[in-house]
Amino acid sequence: GAGVSQSPSNKVTEKGKDVELRCDPISGHTALYWYRQSLGQGLEFLIYFQGNSAPDKSGLPSDRFSAERTGGSVSTLTIQRTQQEDSAVYLCASSRTGNEQFFGPGTRLTVL
């Protein structure tokens, strides 16, 4: 069975531009999470979707960050007016039980 997929795998953008990162979770997984790993840092929680409930946005670092999950499946993380400190690997995970989370390969974002 297919795992979590993310696109693009790499994204280079200029400071001030908007970017969209996509995540396709494992089929049947109701929970979807976004994390990021900045250079030399650990994994940092960003946002969490569970079924049709309102998302937990407590980890988003600023209002330039937003995410949607359409139809309970695919999710898009949008970063507006990107800054150099947004450069990181953005990781998506999904879960059926809410315990074990399975990660995608990540999107490496570089803001010049």
Next chain:
Amino acid sequence: DQQVKQNSPSLSVQEGRISILNCDYTNSMFDYFLWYKKYPAEGPTFLISISSIKDKNEDGRFTVFLNKSAKHLSLHIVPSQPGDSAVYFCAASEGGNMLTFGGGTRLMVKP
């Protein structure tokens, strides 16, 4: 404040010997703990987990021990193999919500 800490940034072990990776946490509300393995340029791969109602969980060469009174968990890999060389992250969650990760330990298994 770091709620999950891995105090050893790196560990070097001889092939065939035991690798012990440690993790400490501060939030007593955490009820589920996991270990992930990560290779460069890949997402973390789930290894093994343990619920707070248990103190040990074993899966093949991997065993996770949980000491709730000390707020400490460890991952034992026996026997260690060169292919185990990677960065290992411990993580914890409360009520099936987001994971809080430690900073990772780089394991090097020497042939």
